[in-house]
Amino acid sequence: MAYGESFLSKVIDTNDTGAFLRYDIRAEHFPTEAERKAYRFIKDYADSNGGQAPDYRTVVAECAGFTYMPEVGDSFEYMARKMRNDAGKLRLHSFLTGRDVGDKFTELSTEEFATWLIEQTEQIRSETATRSKVGTDIKRDTVTFLDEYRKRKEGTSFKIWKSKFPTINKEIGGYLSGNVYTWYGRSGRGKSIFTMEEAIEAAAQGANVLVWAMEMSRFEWMARAYSSISARQGAVNANIGGVDYEVGFENRALLNGKLTEEFEQGFEQFLTEINEIIPGTIVVRAVDDIDFSSRRVRDLEADIVATKADVVVIDPYYYMTYEANRSKTTGGDATETSNKIRALAGRYQCVIHGITQAEEVRDDRDDEGNRELRPPTRAELMKSKSFLQDSALTIGIDTLDGIGIIQLNKGRNGGEGVTLEVVYMPNYGLVRELPSGEAAADQFKMPF
Incomplete structure (x- = not known):
């Protein structure tokens, strides 16, 4: 016809x-x-x-x-x-x-x-493709809304994965499935460590976690993760700078194969118990994986489907193969990539943590030339402003001499401008929010 x-x-x-x-x-x-x-x-x-x-x-x-x-x-x-x-x-x-x-x-x-x-x-x-309907009619589609509301009430439609850091949970309620969260800081300040901590925290809640570690080898990522997980169990008592801490197996000793015989036995025992410690899963795609040569958004989507990922870490965005710059504008390839990553989070109702760099600055030193803690601002988000626009929350970080600071810089659901301090000793798996006020002074007397 x-x-x-x-x-x-x-x-x-x-x-x-x-x-x-x-x-x-x-x-x-x-x-x-x-x-x-x-x-x-x-x-x-x-x-x-x-x-x-x-x-x-x-x-x-x-x-x-x-x-x-x-x-x-x-x-x-x-x-x-x-x-x-x-x-x-x-x-x-x-x-x-x-x-x-x-x-x-x-x-x-x-x-x-x-x-x-x-x-x-x-x-x-x-x-x-045929388009028979545009959007949702808020007057006619009330049954659809109630259906989704009941699913959320029962916890079957979406999930909130709690952060390791209590202040983040207090300010935004945790990480909501379907959203992208972007972490950024200047080079060498611990972006990979902070997102690893959130990945482990999600897995501890039962999440399936997918990590694209495009700067770190598989063995290095696993060693850092084992240090962090064992620190949560207080596997090792260590005196650091005259202060006693419950920490994890030392990361450098794991990387170099130089655990003492006693610690080696304890580490092997710890690995036999890891299924009980971490009920979820963490699948790592690392820079030295032979089959990890294609890093486009469609490859990420395939991995999300294969692992049934609830939480995804992209470390970092800019080592992905960016999408074609169809707009022919400066930064258009990053914009296209960011948009597609945001669409993936919504399509598969997963949380995506992404990492990018902040601009290097010269005003983070005092009058004597000593570097001070200074998390990057929104304006210092490097590589592409699209990641700022497509994220539900952007998180600036900085670390120095055993202390770190996290700043919530752009929050769609609140929290903008809030800062929190952490004890930051990743070599011992110890990355933890400092309590505020007098409790902090009593609990953590930093040796630095």
């Missing part, structure tokens, strides 16, 4: 040229040149006549080959769906039987060809 001619005829009969816009019908959705010519004529006529459609006789006279279909009973929605489906099949057939497919198959590797093929077919799919 000629759904294109039927659609055009109904537009004429009902004087409803707005149907083209409502159902996103464009010239490429019509299979014949006569239909495309009639479509363009009706559009041009409406533009010049206050949105009115021309008389059917005028269209037939002006557009040779167009057949007018009187009294069409099918709905616009039904015909639009049929038209877009037919247009999609024609485009797919033309593409798959065209010369480009054979040429690309010959010149590209299997992985590159598969990637290119997916991109091309996805573009055709998106351009011919």
Whole structure:
């Protein structure tokens, strides 16, 4: 059936040229040149006549080959769906039987060809997909809202994963699934450590955690994680600078294979108990993994699906393979990547922690040249402002001589401007918020 001619005829009969816009019908959705010519004529006529459609006789006279279909009973929605489906099949057939497919198959590797093929077919799919409804009507869709509300009440629709740092939980209620959280600081200040702590905290709550560690080897990440997890258990008593602490196995000793025999036995025993300590899972994709050469958003999506990730850590954003800069603007590749990462969080209802760099500054030293703790501001968010815009919360960090500071810089759900101090001794797995006031002085007498 000629759904294109039927659609055009109904537009004429009902004087409803707005149907083209409502159902996103464009010239490429019509299979014949006569239909495309009639479509363009009706559009041009409406533009010049206050949105009115021309008389059917005028269209037939002006557009040779167009057949007018009187009294069409099918709905616009039904015909639009049929038209877009037919247009999609024609485009797919033309593409798959065209010369480009054979040429690309010959010149590209299997992985590159598969990637290119997916991109091309996805573009055709998106351009011919049917849109029957726009958004949500807040008056008519109340049942949908109540259904989601009840799911949230029961904890089956979304989750909040608590932070390791009590102040963050107090200010924003924890990390809400479907959101992106961006951590940033100047080079070498502990961004990877802080996000690792949050990854472990989520796994301790039962989350499936996926870590893309693009700066750290697998062994190094695991050694740091084992130090942190064992510190939570108070596996080792250590005197540091004259102060006694319950800490974890020393990270440097793990990295160098130099635990004492006693600690080595204790460490092996600790590993046998880790399933009880961490009920969730942590899957690490590290920089030295042989199969970790492709780092695009679609690869991240595949890993999220495979691991059923509730929480994701991207360390850092800028070591991903950025998406194509379709806007041809400065930073457009990072913007496209940031937008797609934000979409992933929503689509799979996971929490995504991402890392980026802050601008280096010269005003973090006192009059004597000693560096002071100074978390970066929003304006110092480096690499791309898109990560600031797409994040529910941006978190600036700084560390110095066993102390760290976390500042909540941009909070969609509150907390903006709040700072908290932490004891920061990652070599012993000890990264913990300092209590405020007198309790802090009594509990943590820092030896520095």
